[in-house]
Structure formats: structure tokens, C-alpha cells
Amino acid sequence: METLVYIALFAPFVSSMFAALFGMSPKQTFVGVVASLLLFTSFLASAILAFYVATTGMPVHVTMMDWISAGDLHIPFGFVVDQVSVTMMTVVTLVSTVVHIYSIGYMDHDKSFNRFFSYLSAFVFSMMILVMSDNFAGLFIGWEGVGVCSWLLIGFWYHKEDVSREENPSISPSWAANEAFIMNRIADLGMLIGLFIVYWNVGSLQYDVVFAALPDLSGSVLNAAAIALFIGAMGKSAQFPLHTWLTDAMEGPTPVSALIHAATMVTAGVFLVIRANPLFSMTPEVSYFIAALGTFVAIFAASMALVNRDLKRIIAFSTLSQLGYMFAAAGLGAYWIALFHLAAHAFFKALLFLGAGNVMHAMHDELDIFKMGGLKKTMKWTYIYMGVASLALAGIPFFAGFFSKDAIIETAFNEGTLFLWAVLVVTAGMTAFYSFRQVFLTFEGDERYKKYGIHPHEMYKFVLIAMSPLAILAVIAGFFMGGFEHFVTKLLPDYHMSEHTHHLALVLGLIVLVFAVGGIVLAYKKYYKGLVRDEKLENSFIYKLLANQYYIPNLYEAVITKPYAMLSEMMWKDVDMKIVDASVDGIAKFLYKSGDSSRKMQTGNLSNYLNWMAVGAVLLLVVAVISAMFV
Structure with missing residues (x-):
């Protein structure tokens, strides 16, 4: 069973690396075929694990290696296949396999065909880490992984020109990718705070340890941790008011939309609440x-x-x-x-x-x-x-x-x-x-x-x-x-x-x-x-x-985006350029001018050098006398 766990997890990773080998090459159909077969292999392994868990009722727990050991913090690179995670594994790999096969036809004429499959498989691999990890730190690594991959995939057609929101309801893929990435970073700060609260009060991030310790924590700590973790879920699952990125993400290729909306990314927030149900139940x-x-x-x-x-x-x-x-x-x-x-x-x-x-x-x-x-x-x-x-x-x-x-x-x-x-x-x-x-x-x-x-x-x-x-x-x-x-x-x-x-x-x-x-x-x-x-x-x-989506995108543009851009420009011109850069440039100019002036001492004339040596000796004597007077 341990081998099947690794096959289910790493087959999408191998798929991504294989496709990446041809990332800069012209389209090769076999790249999509091999990637799809590897995803299907992951699905088969997940399905067998689901059957094993269903018939035995026993979860499969594997520890690949020690990951972080610092002081009292010990986090293994471990994975658990139980009733919840294996359900997600099966759904993710099944839908992903179909999407990969579909992409062979949909991306048929795209010049970046090979690179697309590398990103798509990496997306699935990140989601598998998220759902299979046996601790919150591993979940967070997968959490950030799907965020990065969504940025790569939503902005896949980055060469498309930007279109003003006022002129056209459609926007550029690059803008949409950045919007999704930034909104999720805002929410992820809340999730990080939640993880810090959990670790500070429990001393571990392992699911079983954390959930066993919850009855000993105060109500205020439990509420703070639950709220902070849910803020992270709000970003990934695009809940109000962090919802606008989800529809704008449609600028990416359609297979990406299918994967984000059906099996990865947005379901991660719901999965987090379900996985942490002992916390939310309290x-x-x-x-x-x-x-x-x-x-x-x-x-x-x-x-x-x-x-x-x-x-x-x-x-x-x-x-x-x-x-x-x-x-x-x-x-x-x-x-x-x-x-x-x-x-x-x-x-x-x-x-x-x-x-x-x-x-x-x-x-x-x-x-x-x-x-x-x-x-x-x-x-x-x-x-x-x-x-x-x-x-x-x-x-x-x-x-x-x-x-x-x-x-x-x-x-x-x-x-x-x-x-x-x-x-x-x-x-x-x-x-x-x-x-x-x-x-x-x-x-x-x-x-x-x-x-x-x-x-x-x-x-x-x-x-x-x-x-x-x-x-x-x-x-x-x-x-x-x-x-x-x-x-x-x-x-x-x-x-x-x-x-x-x-x-x-x-x-x-x-x-x-x-x-x-x-x-x-x-x-x-x-x-x-x-x-x-x-x-x-x-x-x-x-x-x-x-x-116009209740004019909420316009409100964000007027209240947040434009003022932030104006403030950034002001800070750049009045603080960065006039103070920070000016200080660095001033020091450089002083050193340059002093060096330029002092190099005139280097005349090559021995008598001049003897005169400067005499001046230096006198200065040293003066300093020595003054020092002796105050000692």
C-alpha cells in the first residue's frame, strides 16, 4: 500500500517533469499522451487505495522522511490516506485524467502545447500534496503550490494584450493571474496566523496531535484559530469579499477552468474546513x-x-x-x-x-x-x-x-x-x-x-x-x-x-x-x-x-487599487527617490569626489611624498599629545 501512496502522489510530478523536458520544443503530441497516462496511473493507484480503505476501514499512513527539525518543532514529510483524503484523491485524479486527455485536442494548435502539460500536471501534484499530507505544514505547501500553478495557468496566454476594464468586460490573462495570486496571498496571511496559533498552543502541526489537544484549549484560542484558518479558505474558495478573482480566472485556457473549478484550487478551502472538522465543531x-x-x-x-x-x-x-x-x-x-x-x-x-x-x-x-x-x-x-x-x-x-x-x-x-x-x-x-x-x-x-x-x-x-x-x-x-x-x-x-x-x-x-x-x-x-x-x-x-457584479470590481478599483497605485507612486517619487536613493547616491558621490580629490596626491614626485609623510607624522604627534592630555 505504501508503494501505491507514492505512485498516486508522484505520478503527476513525473508527468510535469517529463513535459518540462520538452517545454521549449515545438508541439509533440506524445507529451500529452504520456502525461495523460501518468495521470491515469495516479487515478488507478488512488482507486485501489480507496478500495483498500473501504474494505479494511484502516487508513494508510506513510512517512517519507523527516522534513523540519528545529528545536521542539518536528514536521515529517508524511502522508495519510483515510476516508476523506482518498475521496479527494480519487476525484482529483479522475477529473484531471479527463482534463489532460481533453487538453490534447483543445490545445492542439497552441505553440506552447508541451509547456501547458507541464504546468497542468504540476497543478495536480500540488493538489495531491494538499489533500494527502498528514499535517498542516504539508497542507500549506500544497496550498501555496496550487496558488503558484494557478498563476502560471490563468496567465498562460500572457501574450494577449491588456484590455481596460472600463472599455471591455474581458481583461488580460496576466491581469487575471495577478489578481488571483494577490487575493490568495491576502487570505493566506490569515491561514498562516491560524497555523501559528495552533502551533503556539499545541506545539505540533500534526493533525492527530492537534485534534487530540483541542479540548484542552480555551474558547478564545479555538475561535481565533478557526477564524484565521477560515480566512485562508475564503481566499482559495473565493468566498465574499475575496471572490472577484474566480470569474476573472476564465481568461485562462478552458481545461484550466475545468480543473480549478471542479477538482483543484477552489475545493481546497472546503477541504480545509472538512479536514479540520474537530476544530470547527468546537x-x-x-x-x-x-x-x-x-x-x-x-x-x-x-x-x-x-x-x-x-x-x-x-x-x-x-x-x-x-x-x-x-x-x-x-x-x-x-x-x-x-x-x-x-x-x-x-x-x-x-x-x-x-x-x-x-x-x-x-x-x-x-x-x-x-x-x-x-x-x-x-x-x-x-x-x-x-x-x-x-x-x-x-x-x-x-x-x-x-x-x-x-x-x-x-x-x-x-x-x-x-x-x-x-x-x-x-x-x-x-x-x-x-x-x-x-x-x-x-x-x-x-x-x-x-x-x-x-x-x-x-x-x-x-x-x-x-x-x-x-x-x-x-x-x-x-x-x-x-x-x-x-x-x-x-x-x-x-x-x-x-x-x-x-x-x-x-x-x-x-x-x-x-x-x-x-x-x-x-x-x-x-x-x-x-x-x-x-x-x-x-x-x-x-x-x-x-x-456589473454589484459594481464590486469597480469599488475595489476605486477604493483599493487606484489609491494603492497612487500611494506607491508617491512613495517612489518622494521617499524612495528623494530619501533612500538620494542617500545611497550621496554616499557614492562623496566617496567618488573624495577619491578623485585625494588621488591628486599621487604625483610620482618623491619630494611631494616626503612632504605628505611629514604632514602625517605631525598630525599623528598632535593626536598623541591630545590623547595623553585626556587620559
Whole structure:
């Protein structure tokens, strides 16, 4: 089993190093093929480990080597494969394998084909370190690793010109990469503080040691640690107010979007809360805040998706909304339900993004759904895939999202948080509406793309075949919910509905279903036959507010970015140039001038040298006499 742990972990690393060998070479298809095979090897190892943990109930714990030993601090390079980590390992490697195969077709004409696979595999390797580590320090290394890799991948097309935010809603990949990196660094400061609090009070960062010591800590320490760690989770999982980077990250290649949103990066924050559940279970106030914030983000993101025209950004807003559902479940104590929704969401969200990539590929990089329509005639399989994924996202029986999302909504009712329950129910209806709004405007109705001279075509067959496992799982994953609960609750708290909620489960499910079906019906009536522009609606305050993301990016630009840039320029001109640089330059000029003046003593004339020696001797005598007088 130890060998399988290392294979699962390091196969993506080998994949990245192999692709890096050809990073500066022209495109070689075998680089993508080998990288995909190595990722599939990692998936097989993860699946075997999952079977072992499920049948024996015993985690696999390996220590590769001692990593840090300084004073009382001892951190091994260790990994643990238990019910939580092996679930993440299997989901990450499965989705990553599909994304790698998909990328062979999607990046077919890109000049940096080989380099892309090196970055993509490094991304997966970092995520595997994050989920497999047996201590918070190892988790933090993977945490920073996915941050660096996301910066490389979001800004992969760095050669694209910058576009002003005021002139165009799209921005440059470099700007988006920097935004994601900086926002996550802000949040990571909070996480570091949380780790310092844990180590200062416990003396260790090993999960088992920390969790065993929690009952001995004061409430204030527990709350401070929980809040600080959750701030880190807010950055990685793009929770308000650190959310704007997630939609801007769509400037990267579509396979990157699928990987970030489905299996890596944004799920890390949810994983942290689930992994540290003993801490959050002991801080009910912090946990309720997590649930409330998650619920707010769910409806907040869904509202912006209602009017957005960019196909990838609509799906990105849906990710943000679904992350809110996951945090709502985790904050209410239903950690295993949050983990199940994370896994189910990974399958249909990856399928949605890859389908969007097919559309983008066919439409010559056009993403405005108002310029599409009627694509099902030429893209039948993509239409089916995105339709299935949208049904799962909308929570329609008996697709994957139906089981996991309904369980989260029932949890909110079960905990007596009726306001959160109502918000989540309404959000379910909004989710169904915007999901099928994009499907109908993209694939149904009149062929609006013709007037733009676009000739769409379906993606390569091997790409479509590679996407099929995600489609199958988006349909059937929900049926494994009972078995998953039995498997994962050997480690996580076994959350159950109360008898009162259990009797009302059918009624609660019907309420959610009415909202979901109502959203689809509304989208059907409005958009199935084609695009009908409502200028009065589009010019309304609410529409503009949603279309401009509540003007929050503009607010950040006006209140933070521009003042910071102005302050930096002022500090550069008035402090750096006039004080720091001027001091250094002044010292250099003094030494230069004094040296230039003193070198005139070097005349080459012996009598001059004897005169200077006499002057020096006199000066030495004077100094000696003065010193003798004061001693």
C-alpha cells in the first residue's frame, strides 16, 4: 500500500517533469499522451487505495522522511490516506485524467502545447500534496503550490494584450493571474496566523496531535484559530469579499477552468474546513458564520449569473454558488454531505466547462451566448453533455446534484435555520434558470452566429469519448450517496436528519423541485425559441447592477487599487527617490569626489611624498599629545 501512496502522489510530478523536458520544443503530441497516462496511473493507484480503505476501514499512513527539525518543532514529510483524503484523491485524479486527455485536442494548435502539460500536471501534484499530507505544514505547501500553478495557468496566454476594464468586460490573462495570486496571498496571511496559533498552543502541526489537544484549549484560542484558518479558505474558495478573482480566472485556457473549478484550487478551502472538522465543531459561532456566509454567496453568485452573457463566466458564477452550498453544509455540521456535494459537483462542473470549451473551440473563441444559438445541429454530443450537466446542476431527479444539494437544503431546515433554508431553496430555482438559459441560448433557437461568419463544428471524437465518464457520473453518482455516507462517516461526524425532518423529507424535496422545475420552465418560455432582447429590462437598474457584479470590481478599483497605485507612486517619487536613493547616491558621490580629490596626491614626485609623510607624522604627534592630555 505504501508503494501505491507514492505512485498516486508522484505520478503527476513525473508527468510535469517529463513535459518540462520538452517545454521549449515545438508541439509533440506524445507529451500529452504520456502525461495523460501518468495521470491515469495516479487515478488507478488512488482507486485501489480507496478500495483498500473501504474494505479494511484502516487508513494508510506513510512517512517519507523527516522534513523540519528545529528545536521542539518536528514536521515529517508524511502522508495519510483515510476516508476523506482518498475521496479527494480519487476525484482529483479522475477529473484531471479527463482534463489532460481533453487538453490534447483543445490545445492542439497552441505553440506552447508541451509547456501547458507541464504546468497542468504540476497543478495536480500540488493538489495531491494538499489533500494527502498528514499535517498542516504539508497542507500549506500544497496550498501555496496550487496558488503558484494557478498563476502560471490563468496567465498562460500572457501574450494577449491588456484590455481596460472600463472599455471591455474581458481583461488580460496576466491581469487575471495577478489578481488571483494577490487575493490568495491576502487570505493566506490569515491561514498562516491560524497555523501559528495552533502551533503556539499545541506545539505540533500534526493533525492527530492537534485534534487530540483541542479540548484542552480555551474558547478564545479555538475561535481565533478557526477564524484565521477560515480566512485562508475564503481566499482559495473565493468566498465574499475575496471572490472577484474566480470569474476573472476564465481568461485562462478552458481545461484550466475545468480543473480549478471542479477538482483543484477552489475545493481546497472546503477541504480545509472538512479536514479540520474537530476544530470547527468546537466553535459553533464560527461555524454558523461559515454557514451564513456560504448561503449568502450561493444566492449572491446565482443572481449575477442570471444576466451574464459570457458562457464561461456563467459557469464560474455557478461554481461560486455551489461552493456556498458546500460551506453552508460544513458550517451546519454536515461535513460528509459537504464532501459528497464536492465530489458530485466536480463531475458535472468539469463536464460543463469542457462542454463550454467545445463551444468556444467551435465558435472561434467567441463566448457571448447572445451570438450563438442553434448549435445543437452541428454539436449534438456537446449539447447532450451540457444538457446532462445542467440537469445535475439544477438538482433534477435523479441526477447527481439532486441528491447532494437536496441533502444540504434539508440540513438547513433540520438545524432550524429557516432563513438559510429559504435562501437556499430560492437559489435552487435561480440555478435552474441560469443553467438552462445558457443551454437554450447556446444550442436552441435561431442560428445567430451565421451573421458573424462563424462556421461551428464538433470537437474531436476522442475528446468526446474522454468526456463520457464525467457524463455517466453526473447521472449515477447520487445513487452511491448511502454507501458514501457509510464509508466516510467512519472518520467524519455521522450527521443525521431529525425524526421531524425525516418525515417532512418528501415535502421539502417537492418544494425544492418546484423551484427547480419552475426555473427551467421560465428559461424555456423565454429563450427556447431564440433570443428576444428586452431593452427596457436591460436598461433597468437591477439588470445593470447584476451585469456589473454589484459594481464590486469597480469599488475595489476605486477604493483599493487606484489609491494603492497612487500611494506607491508617491512613495517612489518622494521617499524612495528623494530619501533612500538620494542617500545611497550621496554616499557614492562623496566617496567618488573624495577619491578623485585625494588621488591628486599621487604625483610620482618623491619630494611631494616626503612632504605628505611629514604632514602625517605631525598630525599623528598632535593626536598623541591630545590623547595623553585626556587620559
